[in-house]
Amino acid sequence: MLKRAAGKIYGWIEPHMDNDKMLTKIKRVYICTDAAARDKCAEMYTDIIAKILLTLLVTCILAVILVAKEAFAPHQVVLTRDGYGGDVSTVTLETDIDGEKTDFDVDVMPLEYDPDDMEAVFEQGFGEIEDLYLGENESPDEVIYDLELVDHLDALGLDVQWISEDNELVSSDGRIGDIAEGEDRIVSITAVLTYRELSAERTYQIRVCGREETGREKALKDIREGIREIQAGSGDSSEVALPEQINGYAVRPTSGGGSGLMILFLGGFAAICIWGGNRSKIQGMEKKRSDELMSEYPELVDKLTLYLGAGVTVRGAFARIVKSGREDCAGTDQGGSVLTRELIYTLNEIQAGVSESEAYYNMGHRINLPMYIKLMSLLSQNVKKGTRDILIMMAGEEQNAMQTRKEMAKTRKVNNPFGWARPSAAQAHKPIMANIAMKQAFLAARLQSTMKMTHTTGTIAKESILLTRGPLRKKYQGNALKHGVMMDPTTIVSRSLR
Secondary structure, eight states: OHHHHHHHHHHHHGGGSOOHHHHHHHHHHHTOOHHHHHHHHHHHHHHHHHHHHHHHHHHHHHHHHHHHHHHHSOOOOOOOOOOTTOOOEEEEEEEEETTEEEEEEEEEOOOOOOGGGHHHHHHHHHHHHHHHTTTTOSBTTBBOSOOOOOSEETTTTEEEEEEESOTTTBOTTOOBOOOOTTOEEEEEEEEEEEETTEEEEEEEEEEEEOOOOOHHHHHHHHHHHHHHHHHHTTTTOSOOOOOSEETTEEOOOOOOOOHHHHHHHHHHHHHHHHHHHHHHHHHHHHHHHHHHHHHHHHHHHHHHHHHHHTTOOHHHHHHHHHHHHHHHTTTSSOOOOHHHHHHHHHHHHHHTTOOHHHHHHHHHHHHTOHHHHHHHHHHHHHHHHOOTTHHHHHHHHHHHHHHHHHHHHHHHHHHOTTOTTOOOHHHHHHHHHHHHHHHHHHHHHHHHHHHHHHHHHOOOBOOEEEOOOSTHHHHHHHHHHHTTEEEOTTSEEEEOBO
């Protein structure tokens, strides 16, 4: 059901989406045609939308369960009282009287001080005031900034009233009035603490010093003065519309927010995470694919060089490499390595009617790695123009591939200096054994080809083959002697067949 709904939603939004880049990535990762890539893209986005719908559905179900649980579960009534100095609050409860549900109100009383403790409470309150009232000023002997005169001490539940000796110089809310720079005046301010009918007061003397106004203070002063003049000229109007600018400064209401916007933000963020999760998954798959192709490149060049040197065509070399790759993956769930699947796709293109040169060109740009683009362009040019020195160019490319292999080995060593998760002996020697097998196949093909030609024509054929040094030498000596071929000490086989 969710899949069908997600499919319909995707069908509605798909025409408005730009999927070209995603389709290109899917084609590279899955090695498929345009139609298959579009199907996989639709499947991926349908899964994403289905996950979003499932998330919303689960959220709604949980909300309903919680509401139902709260509605039907029995509750113990807990009254939450205001702190000291708080107000009396009212709570509505319900009960059953004569079988009928009845609502009633009760008063919840705030916490109360013991009268004998009030002297200590007032002393604690004055201590908090003395820590706060100077604000940004460092000393009461030099007050140049506004004071921080609080009107309530929440922790103690005490109300605070301030009385200033000079309201023009120091207002009851702590604003410092205008005073000429270089002048100072001593002003007394009194703090009156009140709790219910009890009160206590304490007077503080401060020295107000004049200072130069900052640009910000001057601007605020000009704005306040302009608003005061507008209000004075508004007469008896209950509403006063302010202009967009006052004395050259923009005036606008403060921006506010609410929990609704936060919920929408969180919901949108969750949807973006779900949407981008699978897109990042495709990017990760693409990177893993590129790394695997880079690791397989040296072996590909080595095999191509051997097959082309044995007289096999490029298409035939691809077919043999695919066969070898499939044999390596026999008995597993994998359909071959990434490179094997790319070669299969290229061979299928050729079989479908695409020219060889175009198929090799397409493979290089489908893989989209510089080394593959260069190699496939070389093979495409060889098919198209019949380049004679293809083996020389392949030999150069093989040297580059070996250099790439060394650099990758150094990178792995740097990234894994302690050698964790080292491959098994079989895995470590697999490329070497594959290379030896390729050389055996190459030499066997050359020997068989030469023998057939000699027996057919009755002529003498001589050919020199460079063999691998080491333990294979004795094996090839034995095989060569069976066919009447002699091997000299420099590992060069000189064959004379009649």
